[in-house]
Amino acid sequence: KTQHQKWKQPVASVLEIGGVKIVKDDVVRDDPTNNVPDTIFSKLGVQLHRRAQHPIGILKNAIYNYFDVNYSGKFDKFDDLCPIVSVKQNFDDVLVPEDHVSRSYNDTYYIDPETVLRCHTSAHQAELLTEGHTHFLVTGDVYRRDSIDSTHYPVFHQMEGVRVFSPAECEASGMDATSYAAGDLKKCLEGLARHLFGAVEMRWVDSYFPFTNPSFELEIYFQEKWLEVLGCGVMEQEILKRTGKINNVAWAFGLGLERLAMVLFEIPDIRLFWSTDERFTSQFSQGQLGVKFKPFSKFPPCYKDMSFWINDSFTENNLCEVVRGIAGDLVEEVRLIDNFTNKKGMTSHCYRIAYRSMERSLTDEEINQLQGNVREVAQSKLNVVLR
Ligand code: FA5
Numbered sequence: 162k163t164q165h166q167k168w169k170q171p172v173a174s175v176l177e178i179g180g181v182k183i184v185k186d187d188v189v190r191d192d193p194t195n196n197v198p199d200t201i202f203s204k205l206g207v208q209l210h211r212r213a214q215h216p217i218g219i220l221k222n223a224i225y226n227y228f229d230v231n232y233s234g235k236f237d238k239f240d241d242l243c244p245i246v247s248v249k250q251n252f253d254d255v256l257v258p259e260d261h262v263s264r265s266y267n268d269t270y271y272i273d274p275e276t277v278l279r280c281h282t283s284a285h286q287a288e289l290l291t292e293g294h295t296h297f298l299v300t301g302d303v304y305r306r307d308s309i310d311s312t313h314y315p316v317f318h319q320m321e322g323v324r325v326f327s328p329a330e331c332e333a334s335g336m337d338a339t340s341y342a343a344g345d346l347k348k349c350l351e352g353l354a355r356h357l358f359g360a361v362e363m364r365w366v367d368s369y370f371p372f373t374n375p376s377f378e379l380e381i382y383f384q385e386k387w388l389e390v391l392g393c394g395v396m397e398q399e400i401l402k403r404t405g406k407i408n409n410v411a412w413a414f415g416l417g418l419e420r421l422a423m424v425l426f427e428i429p430d431i432r433l434f435w436s437t438d439e440r441f442t443s444q445f446s447q448g449q450l451g452v453k454f455k456p457f458s459k460f461p462p463c464y465k466d467m468s469f470w471i472n473d474s475f476t477e478n479n480l481c482e483v484v485r486g487i488a489g490d491l492v493e494e495v496r497l498i499d500n501f502t503n504k505k506g507m508t509s510h511c512y513r514i515a516y517r518s519m520e521r522s523l524t525d526e527e528i529n530q531l532q533g534n535v536r537e538v539a540q541s542k543l544n545v546v547l548r
Pocket residue numbers: 280281282283305307312313314315316317319321370372373376389390391392393394413414415416417418419420
């Protein structure tokens with residue numbers, strides 16, 4: 162047994178989410194078609210968005226409030242749909258092409274070749290439309306293999322919003338239906354931003370999603386950078402058609418709740434949302450939007466560089482998974498700082514790993530131990546050659 166297994170948390174073996182029972186043995190097994198590690202599995206069922214005292218839950222309720230007030234309760238709300246969904250729900254139903262990168266094992270957690278941990282709440286659009294809902298919000302935990310830094314985490318929360326317009330509503334506007342829906346969507350989300358933040362510096366950026374056209378992203382200025390907080394657009398006609406709506410247009414959005422909560426409460430690092438330290442949790446209370454997070458002291462980061470020759474199957478997401486698996490929330494960032502190919506065609510990468518606890522000072526010994534394990538496991542699992 163290697164040292165790093167000591168840091169692994171015990172994992173519940175039976176969970177119930179939204180009435181669906183999940184048995185761990187059914188989900189995590191030694192199977193090459195399953196890439197869900199225990200650290201990720203242990204987040205299933207935690208549902209931070211359903212805790213009224215947690216920043217994610219407080220934010221969810223504030224957004225509910227905006228929709229209740231502005232649309233007189235017309236939006237149906239879902240926050241307990243099971244995060245384990247079919248490939249069909251997550252990708253096919255929202256027109257993600259067969260060869261799209263998001264379908265790869267490098268980007269998505271697969272339980273088996275037909276079943277994934279949803280990578281977005283858009284996975285529920287089609288079923289809810291088919292059930293006849295025309296105005297709805299879906300909040301849930303979503304899962305992605307991704308890079309590591311202060312605004313990316315492999316488990317985060319999204320809120321999906323969908324509004325279907327009747328043909329009469331569009332006609333009354335005198336505009337073409339798509340422009341009308343796009344205008345309404347932007348007005349709705351700008352109103353939401355004002356409701357949450359008051360005045361804030363934001364901008365619209367044109368974007369692309371397989372399920373909307375046109376598509377946009379909203380960015381907010383935060384910590385001296387533009388931070389992407391949501392994606393949205395006018396729903397592709399094909400999705401509506403398949404759910405039996407031939408004469409309608411609709412808009413849809415997907416909010417990144419951690420990102421919005423970081424701006425709202427001035428939370429500097431996404432890992433804090435998972436902290437059980439009372440110095441974090443006690444700063445927030447139900448219904449309180451105006452609170453600014455007070456860091457309970459900033460501990461120094463420790464940087465460790467690691468250089469190795471890569472092979473053709475190397476990916477940064479795989480490295481991040483190794484680091485996360487060993488260091489857990491003690492890793493703050495994994496960043497490529499050097500990349501070159503020699504005359505023989507061998508490529509070398511140098512990654513800088515930042516270790517920092519949000520809660521305490523780390524000892525040199527502890528960090529060296531972690532880094533030693535990262536080197537060992539990177540070598541054995543990723544087949545890279547350390548330099
Ligand atoms: C989507 O997931 C689309 N489903 C959004 C959408 C819905 C578009 C409906 C159109 C219509 P994207 O991959 O950009 O899009 O993610 C949406 C938001 O999730 C991002 O803007 C960001 O705020 C947040 N997000 C993405 N990756 C991470 C991550 N690793 N950690 C934290 N937040 C993330």
